[in-house]
Amino acid sequence: MPKRILQGTVTSDQNEQTATVSVERRFKHPLLHKTVRKSKKYRAHDPQNQFKVGDKVRIQECAPISKTKRWEVIAN
Template identity: 65%
Template sequence: MPKRILQGTVVSDKNPKTVVVDVMRVFTHPVLKKTVRRSKKYHAHVEEGAYKVGEVVQIRECAPKSKLKRWEVIGVGAKG
């Protein structure tokens, strides 16, 4: 089964080997036909602390690494 890849903005880099990534998704409401924006925060594993707050990164699903971490950073995402 392919692993999901999401793109979001780093909102916290305070923990060692962990960044918190805020992923925004946009969809049309099924009844109201209005564009809705929802965001969710994911804890992602990163070996080196190379990512700072405000950077756009891509994260990929992985095997659980801790209680909260089920994602890993795979690189810098494209702006836009």
């Protein structure tokens, strides 16, 4: 099964080797028929601490690295 790849913006880089990435998705509301924006934060593994707040990054699923990290940052 292929690994999912998402695109988002780094919102925090304070933790060592971890970047918090906010991923936004848009969809049409089934009843109101208007576009709705929802965002979700993912904690991703960043081994070299190279990504800073505001960077656009892509993240990919991986095996669990810690209690909350299930994603890794891949180069754009």
